[in-house]
Amino acid sequence: MRVLLAEDAALTRGGLTEILRVAGHHVEAVGDGDALTARIRAGTADLDIVITDVRMPPTSTDEGLRAALSLRALRPPVPVLVLSSYVETEYAAELLADPSGGVGYLLKDRVARVEDFLGAVRLVAGGGTAVDTELMNRLLRRNADDDRLRRLSPRESEVLGLLAEGRNNAAIARSLVIGLPAVEKHIGNVFMKLDLPADLDANRRVLAVLAYLQRR
Incomplete structure (x- = not known):
């Protein structure tokens, strides 16, 4: 390049x-x-x-x-x-x-x-x-009073952070040492609880998460 x-x-x-x-x-x-x-x-x-x-x-x-x-x-x-x-x-x-x-x-x-x-x-x-992970943590803390974020389990919050970094399902599974079916289930729960479309490609998933976290 x-x-x-x-x-x-x-x-x-x-x-x-x-x-x-x-x-x-x-x-x-x-x-x-x-x-x-x-x-x-x-x-x-x-x-x-x-x-x-x-x-x-x-x-x-x-x-x-x-x-x-x-x-x-x-x-x-x-x-x-x-x-x-x-x-x-x-x-x-x-x-x-x-x-x-x-x-x-x-x-x-x-x-x-x-x-x-x-x-x-x-x-x-x-x-x-x-x-960056730290940026995502700051955005999450900035929106910590949002009821929808409070719906997330600790594991779902971890998945949200990894999604925002642009990691695919396989990379999330490796990072959390869980199986792909579990990752897919957690992602589905995250998107459902945040009122985001679930059928997004990899980059649009990141942008959707960012758009949500940038809400005030």
């Missing part, structure tokens, strides 16, 4: 570049928001995915996020994976509200798990949605 990486911390930028190149991807790296914006304006037809930090110079506020949103506004939109040192719920919700997929939000701590990171890159580049 052809990857544009935007990260101001030199060590992190170098480490991610090496990880991606070893995995067989072509990487172009920039170190600040101005360089990222200039590269986007120059054209994105040659890019398969953009990976960007949220906060970069010159203002170290939301350069990466604004660039990510501009990429999603293009036609066709460019897949974008946002990395952040913190869970910034409002930023993430704005990005993940895109119904077309091809978006992701991960905490940088998760990048230490190389296979998870590379899996998220592939998922987002392929039109899927990747969501």
Whole structure:
């Protein structure tokens, strides 16, 4: 894949570049928001995915996020994976509200798990949605007073979190060490209790869960 990486911390930028190149991807790296914006304006037809930090110079506020949103506004939109040192719920919700997929939000701590990171890159580049577990926990807590969430059993809450990460039924079964029939039953219960359609493909399942959790 052809990857544009935007990260101001030199060590992190170098480490991610090496990880991606070893995995067989072509990487172009920039170190600040101005360089990222200039590269986007120059054209994105040659890019398969953009990976960007949220906060970069010159203002170290939301350069990466604004660039990510501009990429999603293009036609066709460019897949974008946002990395952040913190869970910034409002930023993430704005990005993940895109119904077309091809978006992701991960905490940088998760990048230490190389296979998870590379899996998220592939998922987002392929039109899927990747969501960090901690972000999902924050969204769940934000909606904790919703009666429908209270209907979920502890196991169903675990399944909801794994669904939101984009995991398929087999991956959920492996993570929870249960059989596929049990996973299917729990997913059916989750969607029924949250008033969500049960017959969704993998990416739309993630988006449906996110849409529910973003309700106020």
